[in-house]
Each structure stands twice: as C-alpha cells, then as structure tokens.
Amino acid sequence: MALAPILAKSYIEQRETGYWVVGTRISLDSIVYAFLDGESPESIAQNFPLLSLEQVYGAIAFYLANRKLIDAYLEAGEAEFQQLQQDCKEKNPLLYEKLKAAQAQKHNAV
Incomplete structure (x- = not known):
C-alpha cells in the first residue's frame, strides 16, 4: 500500500x-x-x-x-498602531508618559 x-x-x-x-x-x-x-x-x-x-x-x-501583500498589511498595522499611540498621547499625556517611562525602564533592565 x-x-x-x-x-x-x-x-x-x-x-x-x-x-x-x-x-x-x-x-x-x-x-x-x-x-x-x-x-x-x-x-x-x-x-x-x-x-x-x-x-x-x-x-x-x-x-x-505573498511578500508584497503581507508587507502592505504589516505597514498598515504599524500605521494604525502609530495612530493609536498618538491618540493616547493627546487624550491622556500623563498616562502616556508613565507608559513610556515604564517601557524605557524595562528596556534598560534587559
């Protein structure tokens, strides 16, 4: 078989x-x-x-x-993330600064 x-x-x-x-x-x-x-x-x-x-x-x-299609999809996702990040920064700058400080502290610890 x-x-x-x-x-x-x-x-x-x-x-x-x-x-x-x-x-x-x-x-x-x-x-x-x-x-x-x-x-x-x-x-x-x-x-x-x-x-x-x-x-x-x-x-x-x-x-x-499918490189062209997926690269375009990833770029769109990155643009959406950047827009969300900008919206967060404008709506709540104090929270945004705390998040950035926490991210920097985590990055420095690694």
Whole structure:
C-alpha cells in the first residue's frame, strides 16, 4: 500500500482582518517580524512552543510567496498602531508618559 503525498497544505488562514497560523492564536505577524529580525526558523519554533517547525516554515513560505501583500498589511498595522499611540498621547499625556517611562525602564533592565 503506497501512501499519497500531501500536494498542498495550508499553514495560514485569514480571520477578519488578520492572518493566523491555522488552528492557533499565533499571528503571522509574530513569525514574520521574528524572521525579518534574523531569527532562524528553529529559533522561532523554540520561541513559540505551540508551533511545529513545519508550521514555522509554512508561515515563512506563505510570507515569501505573498511578500508584497503581507508587507502592505504589516505597514498598515504599524500605521494604525502609530495612530493609536498618538491618540493616547493627546487624550491622556500623563498616562502616556508613565507608559513610556515604564517601557524605557524595562528596556534598560534587559
């Protein structure tokens, strides 16, 4: 009895406005940013113990095959984050300064 190979397997699914590893709550963004920061697939898999190495490679392959689309999606997300950050700064400058100080303290501790 010969086994038939899997010709195509989906590793990424789109839910609402985001991309996720199939069957998980792990975003494609997380994997792509780690990959773009120079992490190896093996390192990424270690940092996300719920993912198999196959899933990490599948996510990276999806990104590479759809690079223009995903880069535009990531840029839109970054722009939205910047806008939210600016809104927070304008609505509650004291809270914003406390958050920035806490972030700087955390960064200096590392």
